[in-house]
Amino acid sequence: MAKAKSDSLFSLIKSLTQTEKRHFRLYVNRSGNTQEVKFIKLFDAMESLKQYDDKEILKRVPSIKKVQLSNQKAHLYRQILSSLRQYHIGQNTDIQLRENLDHAKVLYNKGFYKQALKMLDKTKALAKDTKHFTISLEVMEFEKLIESQFITRSIENRAEILTDEVLTTTEIIKSSHQLSNLTLNLYSFFLKHGYAKNQKEFDEVNSYFLANMPKVNFDHLTFYEQLYYYQAHVWFNKIVQNFPNVYKHSLAWVKLFQSNPEMTIKQPVHLIKGYRNLLGSLFQLQYYSKFCEVLEEVEELSQDKQVVQNQNTEVLIFQFLYISKINKHFMEGSFDEGVEMIPEIMEKLERYKSKIDPERVLMIYYKIASLYFGSGNYRKAIFYLNQIIFYQDVKLREDIHCFARILNLIAHFEDGQDYHLEYQIKSTFQFIGKMNQQQAVQKEIISFLRITGKITPDQLRDEFIKLYNALVPLSEDIYERRPFFYLDILSYLESRIENRPVKYVVQDKFKRLK
Numbered sequence: 245m246a247k248a249k250s251d252s253l254f255s256l257i258k259s260l261t262q263t264e265k266r267h268f269r270l271y272v273n274r275s276g277n278t279q280e281v282k283f284i285k286l287f288d289a290m291e292s293l294k295q296y297d298d299k300e301i302l303k304r305v306p307s308i309k310k311v312q313l314s315n316q317k318a319h320l321y322r323q324i325l326s327s328l329r330q331y332h333i334g335q336n337t338d339i340q341l342r343e344n345l346d347h348a349k350v351l352y353n354k355g356f357y358k359q360a361l362k363m364l365d366k367t368k369a370l371a372k373d374t375k376h377f378t379i380s381l382e383v384m385e386f387e388k389l390i391e392s393q394f395i396t397r398s399i400e401n402r403a404e405i406l407t408d409e410v411l412t413t414t415e416i417i418k419s420s421h422q423l424s425n426l427t428l429n430l431y432s433f434f435l436k437h438g439y440a441k442n443q444k445e446f447d448e449v450n451s452y453f454l455a456n457m458p459k460v461n462f463d464h465l466t467f468y469e470q471l472y473y474y475q476a477h478v479w480f481n482k483i484v485q486n487f488p489n490v491y492k493h494s495l496a497w498v499k500l501f502q503s504n505p506e507m508t509i510k511q512p513v514h515l516i517k518g519y520r521n522l523l524g525s526l527f528q529l530q531y532y533s534k535f536c537e538v539l540e541e542v543e544e545l546s547q548d549k550q551v552v553q554n555q556n557t558e559v560l561i562f563q564f565l566y567i568s569k570i571n572k573h574f575m576e577g578s579f580d581e582g583v584e585m586i587p588e589i590m591e592k593l594e595r596y597k598s599k600i601d602p603e604r605v606l607m608i609y610y611k612i613a614s615l616y617f618g619s620g621n622y623r624k625a626i627f628y629l630n631q632i633i634f635y636q637d638v639k640l641r642e643d644i645h646c647f648a649r650i651l652n653l654i655a656h657f658e659d660g661q662d663y664h665l666e667y668q669i670k671s672t673f674q675f676i677g678k679m680n681q682q683q684a685v686q687k688e689i690i691s692f693l694r695i696t697g698k699i700t701p702d703q704l705r706d707e708f709i710k711l712y713n714a715l716v717p718l719s720e721d722i723y724e725r726r727p728f729f730y731l732d733i734l735s736y737l738e739s740r741i742e743n744r745p746v747k748y749v750v751q752d753k754f755k756r757l758k
Contacts, residue, residue: 253321254296271327283320337374357394375467381413422458423472430479438643439726453480487528494521512551520564527571532757559596570611577750579618622659646676647730685727688714712737
């Protein structure tokens with residue numbers, strides 16, 4: 245446990261910007277006592293290390309004994325967090341509200357009830373203005389406590405006004421929680437299963453959505469209620485593959501922020517995720533001109549310091565901006581140009597990896613592998629597909645795990661590495677069966693690969709045509725089309741039938757996009 249805490253402290257120190265470090269030193273040196281000087285030395289020692297090392301720290305700070313180190317690190321950790329809290333208070337209204345609430349409690353404890361109420365009234369107004377209704381309710385409960393215990397004669401009908409405020413705010417919070425809980429559970433379903441792959445899954449998700457979507461008067465919804473309402477609809481429609489509706493609700497999500505520009509600064513993460521879903525829906529709809537228009541907006545957003553306020557938003561922008569750029573290359577068929585971005589992507593991925601969800605990392609690997617596959621570099625594609633295949637938690641994005649294995653089989657076949665193909669086919673077939681991911685498309689591809697070792701080269705083109713003809717009808721079936729979101733298998737087959745690189749097939753299709 246001590247090591248985990250040490251690593252957390254070390255990672256926190258390494259994440260600090262130069263201005264944050266400067267502020268921390270000023271914050272700590274405000275009193276100049278010996279204890280603070282001691283852990284400033286500890287801070288300097290840890291900052292100078294490339295890797296965490298207890299022994300090296302004790303060597304560099306001899307005034308700290310081994311038995312003191314654990315306590316000193318815990319104290320330093322708290323002081324850094326306190327310094328960061330003070331430094332970023334202007335960017336985080338909720339921190340400011342909490343501080344005001346703390347001040348009101350200090351005044352209350354000192355017996356200054358009217359001053360405490362004045363502070364609470366100011367805090368409540370700011371909380372309502374910034375849509376922090378949970379903090380508003382906490383403030384009101386404190387006001388009720390003071391009003392019920394002391395005769396303040398602040399205003400007439402104070403009890404009735406407070407009661408009405410509490411009831412109204414409680415209803416807002418209840419509605420927000422219902423919508424946000426629905427959103428979270430739909431998102432969780434998508435992470436585990438991906439898109440609905442049959443009528444049973446559709447019915448399950450549809451029933452859950454209808455049963456848990458509260459009846460709302462949309463004209464009276466607050467900002468957050470509207471936001472969660474759009475988010476729930478985006479995830480539901482994404483799961484059931486209704487991409488026009490994903491586009492509709494993700495566009496409304498982004499426009500909600502555009503209509504409330506102050507919330508862009510207060511909740512940039514939600515805005516970024518809105519754009520991510522908007523671009524994702526446009527990619528699925530293959531609406532190229534609109535995709536490029538929105539991507540340009542996101543490029544501008546990525547340079548806005550009011551949006552990219554910290555490393556959290558910086559990492560989030562990196563993830564979806566580069567996935568969107570890769571998707572643009574997929575639409576254009578410009579795989580070679582896309583491959584040129586990969587060193588930059590990998591450098592940033594390595595820098596941010598500890599702060600990115602594993603699911604996002606797997607998706608980035610899959611996109612990179614697909615770029616290499618489209619450019620004809622099958623060995624590089626196999627390398628990145630193996631990063632997914634050998635990832636331990638196969639329950640995380642089962643869909644990506646399964647299609648990575650399918651694409652891996654095709655890449656091995658294309659690269660001439662077919663000496664273990666029969667074993668890999670058997671292993672893949674067992675895996676997708678175990679994961680309940682067996683669909684007609686996967687079965688057709690595996691059946692095709694099984695016979696490739698038993699036919700002569702001059703028979704291969706006819707088999708490609710048979711596979712193509714078998715897959716075209718499946719690409720139009722609402723449940724069977726799911727694999728085509730991950731593999732542009734039809735363009736690949738056309739390239740083999742026409743004996744030309746797949747990029748040229750995709751480029752021809754690109755000319756017909758909107």
